[in-house]
Amino acid sequence: MEWQMRAIRGATTVAENSVEAIKEAVTELLDELENRNELKPTEMISVTFSVTKDLDAIFPAAIARSRPLWDSVAMLDVQQMHVEGSLQRCVRFLIHAYLPTTASVHHIYLRNAAKLRPDWGLPQKISATHHVN
Template identity: 60%
Template sequence: MSPEQSLRALRGATTATANSREAIQEAVEELLNALVERNNLSGEHILSLTFSVTTDLDACFPAAIARQRPGWGGVALLDCQQMAVAGDLKRCIRLLAHVWLEQPARHAYLRDAAKLRPDLAQS
C-alpha cells in the first residue's frame, strides 16, 4: 500500500447463464476481469472479497474460482447466499470487495445484473 491509497469498497454483480460450474466460472471470471481492468488491481490491493449468490446457484463456490487467480493467495474470500426476495434477478452473483486504491472505485454490473444498478453498469 502506498501513502496515496485509501481503503475503498468496490461493488459488482453479474448473472450466470445456468447453474453449472462452467457457467458460474465464466461469469465470475468475467466480473473479476472487469473489476481488475477498471481499477488496475492486483492481489496485493485486495483486502477481502465477499460473494453472494441467489438460491438458484449451487453448482460451485465463486470464492473457489477467485482463489485460483495468480497473486490472490492473501485475499480473504467468502461466499454466502443472497437473501431470497420474490421477483429478484435469477442466477445472480454479487460481490463486495475492500480494496486499496488511489482513485475512486469503478464498479462493474454486467449482463442482466446491469438492471440492478444502471447508474453503475457503464462506470
C-alpha cells in the same frame, strides 16, 4: 501518494447452474474488475461473494482463488437473501481494497445484473476526506 480503503461492488448473472457457466461468468466479472480498476489482489483486503439460492454448483471464491495472487485474499461466500421476483442466477461481490485517493472506482455490473445499478454504470469519484498513508 495517499491511499484509502475503498469498497467496490459488482454483479453478473449466470446462464445456468453449472460449474462451467459459473466459472465463465465469475471470470468475466473479475477480469473486468481488475482491468477497469487497475486493481491488484495485493491491494485487496477482503472479498465477499453472494449468490442467489439457485446457484450451488461451485463457490465463486474457489474460482477466484485459482487466479494469480488471489489465494492470499480473505474471501467469503454467502447466499443472497431471497426476495420474490428478484434477479435470478446472480453472483454479487463486495470488495474492500486500498486504492490511491485519486483513483476512480468502477463498480462492475455485467449481463442482466447491469439493471441492478444503472446509476453505477460510470466511474464513481469518492471524497478523499478519509485516507490511509
